[in-house]
Amino acid sequence: MRQVDVLIAQGRTVAEAIRQIGVTEVTYYRWRSEYGGLKSDQVKRLKELEAENARLRRAVSDLTLDKMILKEAAKGKLLSPARRRACVDHVGAELDLSERRVCRVPGQHRSTQRKISAFPDDEAALTADIIALALQYGRYGYRRITALLRDAGRLVNNKRVERIWRREGLKVPQKQPKRGRLWLNDGSCIRLRPENPNHVWSYDFVEDHTHDGRKFRMLNIMDEFTRECLAIRVNRKLKAVDVIDMLSDLFILRGVPGHIRSDNGSKFVAKAVREWIAAVGAKTAYIEPGSPWENGYCESFNSKLQDELLKGEIFYTLKEAQIVIECWRRHYNTVRPHSSLGYRPPAPEVVLWRHNQSCTNIDPRPPQWGRPSRSSCRQYS
Structure with missing residues (x-):
């Protein structure tokens, strides 16, 4: 523009001056409308400002687009590559964006995005x-x-x-129970720990009802060392005489334990029960009143019984309850994996194999209650 002004001052026409600098008249007049009256340093500064303004506009548009991508993405953290891959595909389809642009926001590598997941054949x-x-x-x-x-x-x-x-969404959340103070008396499971089988037994009552609303009670007896449920007696009413009758049958079959742990219920602290237990040579270990956590082994078993059986079954008759609960007890002893025993059952079924039998006859199907699985092949001479 300054060169054109000089040529016009020398007597040239505007058209001749424009042709001499090698631009069209449209370009010249556009320059004149944009930069007329500005000096070269001012024009340079103006171009720098225009470039900075364009860069800021691109940054704002990129931030707006990133916000749109994050808003369209799944809620929560995208921790696994599979969730990131699904998120990128969803956002790209919804906003009609390229894979490169969408992968930049969640930090997904493009090679990871394009990798095809390989699953085993089974x-x-x-x-x-x-x-x-x-x-x-x-x-x-x-x-x-x-x-x-x-x-x-x-x-x-x-x-x-x-x-x-x-x-598959199979996780079952469990409520965190409230915990009380552990007084650590002589009858608690912390002070008196089982050291061998038949050392400490514990027993407790559990209540449920049949479909007609009538209650029935269960007397659970277990060996704390092996975690084996020795017996569950089910009846409408259980008195101190029933407790003595149940214990006498188990003493005949398994011997007399060193200690019997229980709470301070009326059926356990009855004079007849205490005198009979002392007469056969066992000792009673009563927990503190109102401290069921001190009888932790039996309370844990009671919770498993409630959670895995009683809360999911409707009993129409007392006989049905007795049969189903006894089947579950056998399943608990012979099949159910116990976490404290290395995920092995407390008392797995011992099978004596004859010479014409082999381990190939083992049924690989999941075990059912009342049909213990012969999961291990043991042979005793």
Whole structure:
């Protein structure tokens, strides 16, 4: 523009001056409308400001687009590559953006996005077995399900079972119980610990009702060392005489234990019960009143009985309750994996094999209540 002004001052026409600098008249007049009256340093500064303004506009648009991508993405943290991959596909389809642009926001690498997940050949069969066991044993966690799968003959890792467990939404949340003060008296399970089988037995009552609303009681007796449920007596009413009758049968079959732990219920502190237990050579260990956690082994068993059986069954008659509860007791002793025993049952069934039998006759299907699974092949001479 300054050169054109000089040529015009020398007597040239505007058209001749424009042709001499090698631009069109449209370009010249556009420059004149934009930069007329500005010096070269001012024009340079103006161009820098325009470039900065364009950069800021791009940054604002990028931030707005990132906000839109995050808003469209799934709620919560995208921790696993699978969730990131699904999120990128969803956002790209909804906002019509490129894969490169969407992967930049959640920090997903493009090679990870394009990787095709490879599953083992037995993934579908294993998933079906896990779901079947979860439906059968609704309150079991993935560790016990893993133990049952291994007993059935599957070589499976507990981490793989956990991954499938979480993917299928099979996790069962448990409420955190309130805990009280542990007084640690001589009858608590902390001071008096079982040291061998038949050392400490514990027993307690559990109440439930049949479909007609009538209550029945259960007397649970267990060996604290082996975690085996020795007996469950079910009846409408259980008195001190019934407690003595049940204990006498078990003493004849298994011998007299060193201690018998219980709470301070009227059936346990009755004079007849205490005198009879002392007469046969056993000792009583009473917990502190109002401190059920001191009888922790039996209370834990009672909670398993409630959670895995009583809360999911409707009993129409007392006889039905006696049969079903006895089947569950056998299942608990011979099949159910126990976490404190390395996920083995407390008293697995011992099978004496004849010479014409082999381990190939073992039924690999999941065990049912009342039909204990012969999960291990043991032979005694």
